[in-house]
Amino acid sequence: MLNSGPIILIEDDTDDQELIGKAIREVGMSNEIIYLDNGADALQFLVTTTVQPFIILCDMNMPKMNGIELKMRIDENKELRKKSIPFVFFSTTANKMTVNLAYTKMTVQGFFEKSDQYKELVRTLKIIFDYWRESIHPNS
Template sequence: MNTNPILLVEDNPDDEALALRAFKKSGMTNEIVVARDGIEALDYLFGKDSYAGRNIQQLPAVMLLDLQLPKIDGLEVLKQLRANPVTKKLPVVILTSSKHEEDLIRGYDLGANSYVRKPVDFNEFVTAVGHLGMYWLLLNELPY
């Protein structure tokens, strides 16, 4: 099992709480790092500002990225990740409530590994997060 942290990029406190409960209920023991906007996510990944000194070579096992974020939106975060040699292979799952087809297409065009719409129902959300964790933490092999 991959023990690297999971980076959850989510600005909605309710969705953050749901995701954290879902991870716990699914039995995942990885540290969950929460970034609440696009700039904080990039600062974490690139070791800037409040994350200065963080070992940027230790990438998350997976990044769960919301699209509707303050400061820098999720698609711009993804674009910057893929442009950097350190983070260009980081697995990114867009986890969003967006039903816009153009978001899905643009997400894949920018290099998302997966696009998942957030289920409204808590039990469905827990199941979805459990499946995401099972795949990205247990089955997927990382190139780093």
């Protein structure tokens, strides 16, 4: 996998952006972090960039375009699907209905609940990044 590509963090809360960014560094990830605060801007970035991202971490509830809408638009776009970018929901909205929708209506590769406890946040991010550094998929 292209482990050196940027980490795309789609999160509308600037405090959460800062905290997640700090936790990403704490787990040893030195990748560039690209912060986007809504799904519409994220989609525009993904459609226009020539960079191969390492992973997308996406919140659910955002202005302009939420995480579900964004992932559905990515899945509909042939060029973005070819990029095979790992897409993980990382959100406080982790109810059964939302999780079921994510796994049955789109090609999401993970759904993790964002903890408000920093230590737990670091632990979860470590699990996510360790998995994707080892995983074999089209970008390997």
